[in-house]
Amino acid sequence: MSAKTKLPIGQEAIEKKGWIGAHKYLLLRRISQAIFLLLFLIGPWFGLWIVKGNLAGSLTLDVLPLTDPLVLLQGIVARHWPEMTAIIGALIVGVAYALIGGRVYCSWVCPINPVTDGAHWLHEKLGLQKGWQPKKNTRYWVLGMVLIVSALTGTIAWEFVNPITMLHRGLIFGIGFAWSFVIAVFLFDLFVSRRGWCGHLCPVGAFYDLLGTKSILRVSARNRAACDDCMDCFAVCPEMHVITPALRGKGDETPLILSPDCTNCGRCIDVCSVDVFRFTHRFDQSPAPGRDDAATQSPARDARAA
């Protein structure tokens, strides 16, 4: 901890890089989220059919089929073998996220992300308790449950309650009372569990988490030697446990954030006034000395490294 820990989150970065510079990836992310919604909306709004469908399944420019692989997987365990179009679509989506990071879906595409980000913002404003914090593997349990229920009921079970597709489909095709699911997620994150839905429960996030376990695109704390313990990255990170091993690692430990929980949102890059973080690939072997390697290097560590 340092004296800077007490400063408002991101203040230093704003002073140093300007507001835009300190919110670059946040802005890009909001733009990306808006584009992924607008692409689907300009069809019904203006009759310009670039993309038809919704996040569960779509057809772009009448040639590119895309399918949500988790939705299709539930259909398969519910004993429906899909047509080739849907399989190809799911493979394209699966491979893309496997390369760029599964949870890029969560932070750059998912329409629920602005909702839970909003809930978190208000949560901080109101200074509420963090509330119930489920174990970190809870979401995998939920994912397993969803697949079991799909198999038992012979339906694509999560689609009966999935707030993501409820909201996305609702905005494009008419929402009915699906708002209630979105509001429920917002209130859950606000009052019951800080960052609870996306960070602990959502099975879609859990699926993309597993999908991106070996993804190429990663954030690296390469400049970790410059860290001044302001703690802002931990404050903004929706999955803060992913930062510690990379940021606090010693010289011989990788500075790459390799946890699949990382959503590649880039907010840590924004908020760091000393530019510790950057986007890179998982094979990046650039040397990244730990912050106080010289002071802490023990004979045992040297022996292990050798």
Place this chain on the structure above:
Amino acid sequence: MSATKKPKVVDRRRFLMDAARAAAGCAVAGSLLAVYARDARALPAEALRPPGALPEEDFLAACIRCGLCVRDCPYDTLVLAELGVDGAATGTPFFTARDIPCEMCDDIPCVKACPTGALDPGLTEIDEAKMGIAVLVDEENCLNALGLRCDVCYRVCPVIDEAITLERQHNERSGHHAMFMPVVHAEFCTGCGKCEKSCVLPEAAIKVLPVRLARGKLGEHYRLGWEQMDENGAPLVDGLIDLPDRLPGPGTDNLATPGGFEPTFRLPSGGTGQ
């Protein structure tokens, strides 16, 4: 040794405890989800699935609710169900015959648009679609049953004279008029709903119902002799005794046979014969 062993026991206990809690939580949540999913499978009778839709149980395993069939429907017949507004499972495609019926496009664009096969790509002839079966649900208010020649359902039927025919019946009430009753032949009816849409009554007398509601089912032990005879080209049982037919005779109005008598009513002779 004991110092390293002890935390392991605690870890194992904690692991088992956590696993039990997570499993119990998921069992509760999963049961609720399963109940909800089962409830949502009850498709209301007015909600008709698009052509080629798999049976409802299979449909909900196959339909990913992407709405591509809705987008490719040129007549805006299909819509996606909205939660709490429409009865069909949220986000699944359906149509309401009385609002916009299916126009039965020859190229069946909705089936072609379906990426998963929830709408069976094996359906290539729209006339073979079975979205439902039309049923004349109200034989008392149907205008044809009241003796008028409305005939609208018959006229609009895309499979006219096959799916709907007009069957002439004696009008018992007037005693000397005919009624032309619309009769649906399920074998040919596609369930497009044009008849229901066009019925001139404020509430349609002919409605398209899901097949499960519209039809009975014949016990499998029944054999239809006339069909078997057609297939066989001859009676299935040889050596049937051909008893003499009972001919009309005394007590009937058949004048052709001896003993017949004069009918009670006869057209005026020399009249133009209305």
